[in-house]
Amino acid sequence: MTNLPDDPRLALMLLSSTVEPGDAELDDLLAETDPIEVVKRLWEGEVPERLGRITSAMVSCTHDPAERAADIAAATKACGAKVLIPGDPEWPDQLRDLTLVCDADEPHVRPPRCLWVRGEQDLARLCRRSVAIVGSRAASEYGQHLADDLAADLTEAGWTIVSGGAFGIDRAAHLGALARGGSTVSVLACGVELPYPKGNHSMFNLIAENGLIISEWPPGTSVMKHRFLTRNRVIAALTAGTVVIEAAHRSGARNTARYAAELGRVLMFTPGPVTSSMSAGVHQLAREPWEARLVTRAEEVIEDLTGIGGPLATPPPPQRRPFDRLTEVEARLVESLPRGYVVETTRLAAAAGVPAEIAAETLEHLLRTGWVDRIDNRWRLARGGQS
């Protein structure tokens, strides 16, 4: 008889180490059956053929599932992490939206079964007002500057920055948030005890102290290309919207963007020079039928995230010149006065297309406000005047 874990949480942890997250067939089983029962069926070979095949190697290596689950729990505890499962108060319910986008072509798009979490914060609370900032690992200085700035300003405005912990844009976004004392969330494609890439080690320590490092994979799991793609769906689903800052044509960030669009999250991008290969992928986003929104600063991101009823980005301060304060008739008269000449009222009125008596009256006003001089009943632009 199989030795089974005695707790659903332990069973889910074991299942996450046995079948890759997002697997539709396993998750369909979990939807109708208790996790402990699913472990039992897996180990006793009572599952659909495909599930049996992809787990056969793991099942045959693991004679005592309960012991293996206990080992995973011990490893989790050893690295100071905890495991959240759906129904926990800290579980972010918006992840459920992933059930909306799964289709036959993409069996790996299902909500997470459980999440390993490093850090003291409440994941559900942090992500209630959160935005993802993602982009290229090989980002330019420009892109990193933008990510840092945007993350800092969004943090200041009370938004949690979610990203993937990679070099480049992800790193700049996390650091921008941390610099303003923000509780940023890093979603990994490996175990939370040894975040990848190692080069971001000290940043990850800061995030674990001030924010959260989360993963669907148990401690000891190493990164694989397909795991980044699976992970990206969580970044998109956790947040109200995703901002893509720099992405080459082939970029995981574009994958996150597609999930965001399919989930009905707000998809945004920052533009860059068309001559930069690092911006080619974001510019392509704008031409795809995803209604990606162009954003250039935090205020615009917030405007797009909060939609109707939310704050509108204040238009950038216009550079108002004295000339702009003139009425249309005043402006036409001033502009029709050639520099260095004096002109009679009727000629000036004709040139400006203004009725003669209105021109006469308006010119008196322009004289008082210093725009024109009067010389022998003719008019001249005031020297060194307002324009």
Added chain:
Amino acid sequence: MTNLPDDPRLALMLLSSTVEPGDAELDDLLAETDPIEVVKRLWEGEVPERLGRITSAMVSCTHDPAERAADIAAATKACGAKVLIPGDPEWPDQLRDLTLVCDADEPHVRPPRCLWVRGEQDLARLCRRSVAIVGSRAASEYGQHLADDLAADLTEAGWTIVSGGAFGIDRAAHLGALARGGSTVSVLACGVELPYPKGNHSMFNLIAENGLIISEWPPGTSVMKHRFLTRNRVIAALTAGTVVIEAAHRSGARNTARYAAELGRVLMFTPGPVTSSMSAGVHQLAREPWEARLVTRAEEVIEDLTGIGGPLATPPPPQRRPFDRLTEVEARLVESLPRGYVVETTRLAAAAGVPAEIAAETLEHLLRTGWVDRIDNRWRLARGGQS
């Protein structure tokens, strides 16, 4: 009795020197009455009060309207220009669309009454497949490079470039078209005999030789700020679409863009760094409810201009790596092989989430194609291999 011009064309030329183009009240009169009759009414004071007032100065200075019309015709001939009026075979009928957008707030949005034209080409034919490229006068090197490139490539593809002859983006667009032997069209806000700005003198000579310089104003008319705004509606109406390349927040190019959008023309913009004030205006276009399209190269402009049924921009060539040619199962197996280790088939299958017998079969294939080595029935990534 007033001495009237004996030809509707002469009458329209005279009217264009008397009332600014686009004036709704005069153009309403012209819609119902012969131009010669309109001249008669103006000079005999039988017009609505406002029209009478704005023309009173000119009318009182001009005792013989026929003579003045003949003077304008002589000045036109002297600079080698001709005058087109609606109904002429070379008249671009799409200008009529301007009647669609005129409203009470903007009385100056009416189709041109007549056009002065310098150059040998057929305006209607040239503009049948035309696109406007407009932007800031104080353009950056980046913007000018982009305008030049885009104009050259669109010219090569058989499109006529229309612009306003200004410094910066306009100039770069005209020159880009000329460099490929294109017949570019410059729409001026002053007389065609002395195009503004003078610094573009030699460019204007090239345009007059190879393309067209056109204007709604008679020779001798100088530029005024409000004339640029009036002129912009013609640039938008002549063309199938307008591309805005660099525009500050306050920019005439944005005015052209709005006309294009209101006319149902295709409005496009090229993005730039968000840190560049020269791109601030174009990025704002993208956030206004005008459905401005982001474009980065000529192919995308053509795709947008020709719409459904037209050529689609070919996606940029993907940088395909050997890894991308692997099937998903092959890729998972290759990625699950840690560098520098040998792994048994069943362990590798478990790590990759691939059924053991499929893994065995696929690994044989990967061995033959040089991706993996077999050592004592275990597997290792091939050194210096394909990845």
